[in-house]
Amino acid sequence: MPLTAPNPAPDAPSAIAPTPATATAPRVESAGESGVLASGAWTxxxxxxxxHWKALSESLERLPARADTAWDLRPIKQLDHIGAQLLWNHWHHAWPAQIExxxxxxxxxxxxxxxxCSVPVEPPPTFVQHLQRLARGGSRSVRVARDFLALFGQFVLDVGTLIRAPHRGPWRDFSGQLYQFGATALPITALVGLLIGVVLAYLTSNQLRNYGxxxxxxxxxxxxxxxxxxxxxxxxxxAGRSGSAITAQIGVMRVTEELDAMRVMGIxxxxxxxxxRVLALAIAMPLISMWTSMAALLGGMIAADMALGISPSYFMSALPRAVPLSNLWLAMAKSAVFGVLIALVGCYFGMKVKPNTESLGRGTTxxxxxxxxxxxxxxxLFAVLFKGVGFR
Structure with a gap:
C-alpha cells in the first residue's frame, strides 16, 4: 500500500505553496530549444x-545567445520601464526574431x-587630438615645449594689442629695459670682442704664414x-648677463607675491x-652684435698689423671685397632672433619660479x-638654411 504524506495542520502554512514575494519574483527560463519564457513582476x-536580482542575472547569463530566439512575455504580470530597459539591454538594443x-x-x-540611445561608435582620434593628449600627459620636455609655445603665442597677441593701442603700451618699462640690456652691455662686449679678435688673428697668422x-x-x-x-x-x-637678470627679476616678484598682486589688480x-623685455632685447641684440663684431675686427686688425705686417688701411679696403654686405644683414637678423629667444627663455623660467629662494637659484641657472x-x-639652423648666402 503506497505511503501518503500526512495532512498539514489547519493553522500551518502550506509547504509547497509559493509566498507572494516568490510568486512576483522576475524569472526567465528556457522553453524548448529556441524559446525563452519570462514571468513574474519585472519592476x-x-x-x-x-x-531576486542575483537569480535573474544568473538566468539571463545562462540563456543561449541565438538570433532566432523566440521570447514569450505573456506570463509577465507587471512591467515598468526598469524591467523593459533590462530586457532591451539584454537584446542588445534590437527586437528578437519572435516575441509574444x-x-x-x-x-x-x-x-x-x-x-x-545606442552607444555611439567613437571615431578614431585625429592627429590634433593625439598632440593634445601628448601635451597634457606627455613627458616633461613636451610640457615645457607646450608652455613655452603658449608664452610665445601670448607675446604675439600682446604685440598685436600694442599695435592697435600704442598709447597703452608700457613705454617707460621698454626704455628702461633697452638701456639695461643695450647701453650697459657695451663695455663688456667690446672688451671680449677685442680680445677674441686678437687671439683669432694670432692663431690664423701662424698658419697662413706657412703658405704665403x-x-x-x-x-x-x-x-x-x-x-x-x-x-x-x-x-x-x-644670455649670461641679461637672461639671468630677467629670470631673477621675475622670480623675485614671484617670491614677494608681486605677480599675484598684479593678477588680482587685473594687470x-x-x-x-x-x-x-622681449622687444627691448630684440632691438638691442643686433646693435650689440654689430658692436661686438666691430670690436673684434679692430682687435684682429691690430694683431694682423703686428704679426703679419698687414696695414690697417689695406685691411679696411680689402674687408668690403672679402665680406659681402649680405653677411651683415644675416648676422643682424640672426641676432634679433637670439634676442627674442633669450628674453622668452628668461621670462619663462622666471614665471616658473616657486616662492622660495632655492627655486629662484635653480631657475636662474x-x-x-x-x-x-x-x-x-x-x-x-641658420648656418644650414643660409649656407649659400654671403659667399662670392
Whole structure:
C-alpha cells in the first residue's frame, strides 16, 4: 500500500505553496530549444531584492545567445520601464526574431526602445587630438615645449594689442629695459670682442704664414667674426648677463607675491612684464652684435698689423671685397632672433619660479644654460638654411 504524506495542520502554512514575494519574483527560463519564457513582476520593486536580482542575472547569463530566439512575455504580470530597459539591454538594443507579449507591455517596450540611445561608435582620434593628449600627459620636455609655445603665442597677441593701442603700451618699462640690456652691455662686449679678435688673428697668422697667404687673413677674420663669432659671442654674453637678470627679476616678484598682486589688480603679466623685455632685447641684440663684431675686427686688425705686417688701411679696403654686405644683414637678423629667444627663455623660467629662494637659484641657472643651448642650436639652423648666402 503506497505511503501518503500526512495532512498539514489547519493553522500551518502550506509547504509547497509559493509566498507572494516568490510568486512576483522576475524569472526567465528556457522553453524548448529556441524559446525563452519570462514571468513574474519585472519592476523596480522586484529588482530591489538582492536575491531576486542575483537569480535573474544568473538566468539571463545562462540563456543561449541565438538570433532566432523566440521570447514569450505573456506570463509577465507587471512591467515598468526598469524591467523593459533590462530586457532591451539584454537584446542588445534590437527586437528578437519572435516575441509574444500583451499590448500594454509592448507599449512600454516600444517607449524604451524609442528613447534609448545606442552607444555611439567613437571615431578614431585625429592627429590634433593625439598632440593634445601628448601635451597634457606627455613627458616633461613636451610640457615645457607646450608652455613655452603658449608664452610665445601670448607675446604675439600682446604685440598685436600694442599695435592697435600704442598709447597703452608700457613705454617707460621698454626704455628702461633697452638701456639695461643695450647701453650697459657695451663695455663688456667690446672688451671680449677685442680680445677674441686678437687671439683669432694670432692663431690664423701662424698658419697662413706657412703658405704665403697672409692677405687672406682679412677674408677669414671678416667672415668668421661678422657672420658667426660676433653674433654668437654677443648672444652668449647677453644670455649670461641679461637672461639671468630677467629670470631673477621675475622670480623675485614671484617670491614677494608681486605677480599675484598684479593678477588680482587685473594687470596682465605678458603685456607688462614679458613684452617690454622681449622687444627691448630684440632691438638691442643686433646693435650689440654689430658692436661686438666691430670690436673684434679692430682687435684682429691690430694683431694682423703686428704679426703679419698687414696695414690697417689695406685691411679696411680689402674687408668690403672679402665680406659681402649680405653677411651683415644675416648676422643682424640672426641676432634679433637670439634676442627674442633669450628674453622668452628668461621670462619663462622666471614665471616658473616657486616662492622660495632655492627655486629662484635653480631657475636662474636653468635659464642661462637653456638660453646658451638655444643660441647654439639656432645658429646651426641658420648656418644650414643660409649656407649659400654671403659667399662670392
Amino acid at each position: 523596480a520593486l522586484s529588482f530591489s531584492s538582492p536575491r 507579449l500583451d499590448p500594454q507591455h509592448r507599449a512600454v517596450l516600444e517607449h524604451v526602445a524609442r528613447y534609448t 697667404a697672409e692677405t687672406f687673413i682679412v677674408n677669414i677674420l671678416g667672415l668668421s667674426l661678422i657672420r658667426e663669432l660676433g653674433p654668437v659671442l654677443a648672444a652668449v654674453l647677453i 596682465p603679466h605678458g603685456f607688462r612684464l614679458v613684452m617690454p 636653468s635659464s642661462v644654460v637653456t638660453s646658451i643651448t638655444v643660441v647654439i642650436l639656432i645658429d646651426a
